[in-house]
Amino acid sequence: MLPIAIHAARALTPFEEISDAVVVVQGSKISAVGQRGMVAVPRGAREIAARGKTIVPGFVDVHIHGAGGHDVMEGTREALEIIVATVARYGTTSLLATTVTASEMQTCRSVAGIARFIFATGLSPVRELGAEILGIHFEGPFISHTRRGVHPAEWIAAPSPALLSRFLEEAQGTGEILTLAPELPGALELIAAARKAGLVVSLGHTDASHEQAQAAIAAGARHATHVFNAMRPFSHRDTGVVGAVLTSPDVSAELIADGVHVDAAAMRMLLDLKTPERVILVSDGTAATGMPDGKHQLGTFEVTVSGGVCRNAEGKLAGSTLTLDRALRNIVALGVPLASALRMVTANPARQLGLGSRKGVLAAGADADLVFLDANLEISGVMTRGAGLS
Ligand SMILES: [Zn+2]
DSSP states (O other): OOOEEEEEEEEEOSSSEEEEEEEEEETTEEEEEEETTTSOOOTTOEEEEEEEEEEEEOEEEEEEOEETTEEGGGOOHHHHHHHHHHHHTTTEEEEEEEEOSOOHHHHHHHHHHHHHHHHHHHHSOOOSOOOEEEEEEEEOSSOOSTTOTTSOGGGOOOOOHHHHHHHHHHHTTOEEEEEEOTTSTTHHHHHHHHHHTTOEEEEOSBOOOHHHHHHHHHTTOOEESSTTTTBOOOBTTBOHHHHHHHTOTTOEEEEOOSSSSSOHHHHHHHHHHHOTTSEEEOOOBOTTTTSOSEEEEETTEEEEEETTEEEOTTOOBOOBOOOHHHHHHHHHHTTOOHHHHHHTTTHHHHHHTTOTTTSSSOSTTSBOOEEEEOTTSOEEEEEBTTBOOO
16 A cells, blocks of 8 residues: 655644644554654655644544444444444544443343454454444443433442453453442452453442542542533532542543533533543444434433434433534633643543553554544544545
8 A cells, every 4th residue: 555645734643733744654554743844755655735734633432332323232243334434424533332231141242242343343454434443341230320320220230240251251352441330339349350351440320429439549440431420419518429530630531522411610620620631522422423313222222312412211311422523622612722622532542541652642653543623623534544535
């Protein structure tokens, strides 16, 4: 394959801003990034001019359930292909397939299907635009009944290292994040088991007190799932899990920045307290993403989408139709500098997964996952592992 040299008005790596930028792509990787004249463009390279555009790393979504009419719980190649193709159009170039609370059998079947897909696609060269599935985020079943949101009560399970290892067997090494409620009896043992298995432990769907959350952080929890949503609310004398997350520098915080899940003032509090380095924007996107309003599936249950907002039959928020390009624009609209906002969809999630040199960054040796933004921060082009840019 010919090398490609892409010229743009600027690039945000996102740690550095490069004006008059050149990004050289060889196969599925970036081979060089820098200012025009400072980067050797290989002889015979195909030159692409992205005039007036800003090149940024592709977005990494660590919490997404589906898109394009399909849910990752379907676990089939067809469903997953549609999901990765749909989100790539909105700039998401890698993601964690996120499960919902379901029966042991259903979860095992879904996880096995996702793992099969990851291994199958990992072996074949990338020819079309499509996000890479980096692994699995288990959202449940070890969650709080009180804060389950729309997760089905009948499948919520008590913390069980044995059940977790069943899931991890099916996942064949693709498990990445486990969301759990740390106040449940046995949660600390489960945290220990999950960490031993190499998972990032996330506090979520939880009614934990400050002390219970703090104990989980001391035991190694390093992430918090869609902060403010499906958590005991903050009060100044009972700060709960929110208080613990906001004041623990080692814990990264997911935020659904669609303007519906979390109020603007609460988003500002989170951004200020966690700093731009510890906020991770997630979509919590469902099958309804990229689809018209109407009825859609989330995991095994039905949600109704109206005006792009997903709710279940009781009217509870049920995931979103948010895409990370929109989340980025929403955060910039709060007054956050673009480079800082960008870290929250690129470098921060990549670092949380231990993939900081391969994903979420424009650097030699990183995957050629590129997003082209216009002056309004709308997507004008996307490349996934060297493919998809016409
Ligand atoms: Zn959730």
